Amino acid sequence: MLLHFATCDDILKYVSEDDVTILGLDENIYSKCFESITKADKDVVFLPRRIVEVSVNSIREVSVAKKSVLPAFKPRDIASARSLARIRQSAVILLTPETLQFVDEYEVNFLKQAHTRKFIEVSLGEFIKNLLGASIRQGAKSMYMLSETIEKALKSDVGVVASGAVEMYPKCLFTTHIDVLLYSMGFSKRERRMILEIYPLELLDIWLRGE
Amino acid sequence: MLISLASLAIALPIRRELGALIDELAPALLVRRKSKRVKRYILVKVVCNDKANIVQFIKEFEKRLLRLVGELEKLECDVTVASISRASNRMIVRVRGDYRCFKRALVALSIQHIVFGDCIAIPIRTSGLISRLRKLLY
Numbered sequence: 434m435l436l437h438f439a440t441c442d443d444i445l446k447y448v449s450e451d452d453v454t455i456l457g458l459d460e461n462i463y464s465k466c467f468e469s470i471t472k473a474d475k476d477v478v479f480l481p482r483r484i485v486e487v488s489v490n491s492i493r494e495v496s497v498a499k500k501s502v503l504p505a506f507k508p509r510d511i512a513s514a515r516s517l518a519r520i521r522q523s524a525v526i527l528l529t530p531e532t533l534q535f536v537d538e539y540e541v542n543f544l545k546q547a548h549t550r551k552f553i554e555v556s557l558g559e560f561i562k563n564l565l566g567a568s569i570r571q572g573a574k575s576m577y578m579l580s581e582t583i584e585k586a587l588k589s590d591v592g593v594v595a596s597g598a599v600e601m602y603p604k605c606l607f608t609t610h611i612d613v614l615l616y617s618m619g620f621s622k623r624e625r626r627m628i629l630e631i632y633p634l635e636l637l638d639i640w641l642r643g644e
Numbered sequence: 645m646l647i648s649l650a651s652l653a654i655a656l657p658i659r660r661e662l663g664a665l666i667d668e669l670a671p672a673l674l675v676r677r678k679s680k681r682v683k684r685y686i687l688v689k690v691v692c693n694d695k696a697n698i699v700q701f702i703k704e705f706e707k708r709l710l711r712l713v714g715e716l717e718k719l720e721c722d723v724t725v726a727s728i729s730r731a732s733n734r735m736i737v738r739v740r741g742d743y744r745c746f747k748r749a750l751v752a753l754s755i756q757h758i759v760f761g762d763c764i765a766i767p768i769r770t771s772g773l774i775s776r777l778r779k780l781l782y
Contacts, residue, residue, distance in 0.1 A: 450689075450691050450764075450766070451766075558758075561755050561758060562758065565755070565758065565759060599758055603691070603693060603757060603761075603764055604757065604758055604761065606754070606755075606758075607764065607766055609754070609766050609767055609768070610754035610755070610766070610767075613750045613751060613753075613754045613767060614751060614754060614755075616747070616750070617747045617748075617750065617751045
């Protein structure tokens with residue numbers, strides 16, 4: 434759902450190699466490369482994306498955020514994660530190794546507290562980067578907690594989408610790589626299809642309807 | 645007659661003890677499953693940037709995977725390149741080991757470009773038979 438690119442050619446190269454159908458781009462590179470990405474041979478939906486850090490003080494900014502961009506909200510603490518779950522609009526909550534402790538279904542129940550549909554966007558690339566860089570104990574713990582969080586979210590029918598951004602292309606995860614990682618974490622074929630196909634389409638539909 | 649009676653007297657308790665021992669250990673022996681060593685093949689597409697040397701990448705590919713899979717894992721997990729097609733930039737990777745080894749090899753293959761950079765390996769299909777993947781290699 435979100436990848437970082439340095440040039441417009443990189444986007445076209447990525448699209449030609451991967452079986453991606455929905456691709457999120459940073460809003461700056463999206464506006465810069467709008468002309469060239471429309472020339473892509475494949476049927477791909479390009480989304481302008483932005484990562485917004487949210488604290489308790491800045492929670493009001495969430496409701497007035499630009500509708501032309503699909504934001505991913507990154508809670509700074511548990512209070513802001515709770516506030517995000519309660520806001521009366523659909524929102525995408527970014528799940529990274531830093532926000533993992535705040536996006537805990539035991540603490541913040543996105544399904545029960547939420548009045549509208551909420552989505553968790555798993556930044557799988559960040560987790561892999563953390564796994565490769567962190568100590569064995571930290572890496573294993575965060576991967577275990579990640580799979581627990583995804584499992585709980587799927588059981589509660591909270592939308593889970595995945596993004597493979599690590600650094601600038603080519604240091605990113607392709608759709609097949611994300612599928613392999615989810616498979617190694619023990620998710621079934623049905624669950625992987627939900628994460629990679631069904632929930633992103635639902636998120637796109639909700640965003641286009643402006644809910 | 646006496647000798648046979650004496651031998652029976654010794655053998656019967658031993659047999660009883662042996663029977664009890666088998667009863668105790670049999671469920672444990674039945675539950676214990678030795679992990680099956682299998683061969684799986686992965687069809688991989690290689691995507692390199694303009695500066696990267698694909699030949700060098702293929703040469704180093706096995707070493708990279710084994711480094712990511714882990715030093716001790718090499719005891720039970722063997723990853724080798726079975727076949728290469730330079731025309732289509734595809735190759736078949738053979739994984740010998742238990743099912744856990746296969747999973748780890750797949751993950752290692754998927755994240756190797758994040759560690760080493762240059763070329764990306766995209767797994768396209770997996771199979772237990774190399775002949776099935778050979779059709780898709782060229």
